[in-house]
Amino acid sequence: xxxxxxxxxxxxxxxxxxxxxxxxxxxxxxxxxxxxxxxxxxxxxxxxxxxxxxxxxxxxxxxxxxxxxxxxxxxxxxxxxxxxxxxxxxxxxxxxxxxxxxxxxxxxxxxxxxxxxxxxxxxxxxxxxxxxxxxxxxxxxxxxxxxxxxxxxxxxxxxxxxxxxxxxxxxxxxxxxxxxxxxxxxxxxxxxxxxxxxxxxxxxxxxxxxxxxxxxxxxxxxxxxxxxxxxxxxxxxxxxxxxxxxxxxxxxxx
Ligand SMILES: [Zn+2]
Numbered sequence: 001x002x003x004x005x006x007x008x009x010x011x012x013x014x015x016x017x018x019x020x021x022x023x024x025x026x027x028x029x030x031x032x033x034x035x036x037x038x039x040x041x042x043x044x045x046x047x048x049x050x051x052x053x054x055x056x057x058x059x060x061x062x063x064x065x066x067x068x069x070x071x072x073x074x075x076x077x078x079x080x081x082x083x084x085x086x087x088x089x090x091x092x093x094x095x096x097x098x099x100x101x102x103x104x105x106x107x108x109x110x111x112x113x114x115x116x117x118x119x120x121x122x123x124x125x126x127x128x129x130x131x132x133x134x135x136x137x138x139x140x141x142x143x144x145x146x147x148x149x150x151x152x153x154x155x156x157x158x159x160x161x162x163x164x165x166x167x168x169x170x171x172x173x174x175x176x177x178x179x180x181x182x183x184x185x186x187x188x189x190x191x192x193x194x195x196x197x198x199x200x201x202x203x204x205x206x207x208x209x210x211x212x213x214x215x216x217x218x219x220x221x222x223x224x225x226x227x228x229x230x231x232x233x234x235x236x237x238x239x240x241x242x243x244x245x246x247x248x249x250x251x252x253x254x
Contacts, residue, residue, distance in 0.1 A: 001169075003174060003226070004220075004236075006237070007170065007227070008190060008191075009166050010166040011182075013159055013162045013163045015182075016159055016186045016236070017163050018157040019187065020155060023148060024148055024149065026233055027148045028145060030141045030144070031138070031141040031142055032139045035138055037134055040129065042129055044127060045127050045131060049124065052117065052120055052124065056117065057092075062109055062110040062113065064103060065106050066103060066148060069102060069106065070103070071101075072099060073096060073099050078101070080092050081092070082159060089157045090102055141147070142155055143145050150245060158171075165234065177236075178236065181234055185207075185235060188235060189236055189239070190235055190236045190238055191205050191208070191235040191237055192204065192237075192243075193217060193220065193243065194206040196211075198247070201214040203217045205232065205233060205237060207233055207235050208230060208233035208235075210232035212232070212237075216237075217239070217247065221247060
């Protein structure tokens with residue numbers, strides 16, 4: 001088998017392999033993207049939970065303050081009735097007034113913090129619903145990936161072995177060139193030559209449609225062991241058997 005024939009064989013297996021692998025990769029990417037989004041949501045939920053804990057701590061501290069404020073008020077009221085002189089009386093009244101103002105301030109603050117807590121808790125619920133939905137998408141993506149692995153896994157391994165076999169007889173330099181071209185063309189390393197007009201000797205690369213000089217076509221008919229790449233798209237060119245036989249130069253036909 002000539003080098004070009006070997007490459008065409010490799011190309012057929014390689015493009016099947018890449019197409020199947022592409023299906024698996026697509027499923028993997030979907031899952032990764034869903035998992036990434038879920039992780040973002042979880043991180044946000046954690047942050048909200050920690051804000052929630054802080055708010056509860058603040059509210060608790062404020063409640064403790066109100067309670068001790070109230071206890072002090074009770075005590076002062078008792079002392080008020082028993083106050084010995086006017087100076088003591090006035091001083092208690094002053095402190096009571098101060099405590100009352102403080103209670104109002106703390107009550108307002110508590111109310112504000114409780115509103116914040118309530119809003120935050122609504123957002124947490126919202127967030128949990130979003131995370132649950134995202135988790136469902138994740139599960140679906142996981143199932144799809146597993147199904148796809150089952151579908152194509154065995155065939156993919158067969159093709160991998162077949163590809164290695166097809167590649168084994170090709171010299172390293174040419175194989176590397178093939179691989180690099182396949183990588184850069186999404187698995188379309190090779191392109192057949194299209195005949196546009198035999199009379200006008202017009203031929204083109206079937207992948208990118210650029211016209212190619214007739215001399216290049218002739219070279220392909222006579223030399224089956226050298227790689228010729230399309231000067232526009234870089235794909236490795238080959239002639240389908242029927243076309244090659246029909247345009248082969250006269251001496252080859254004898
Ligand atoms: Zn081309």
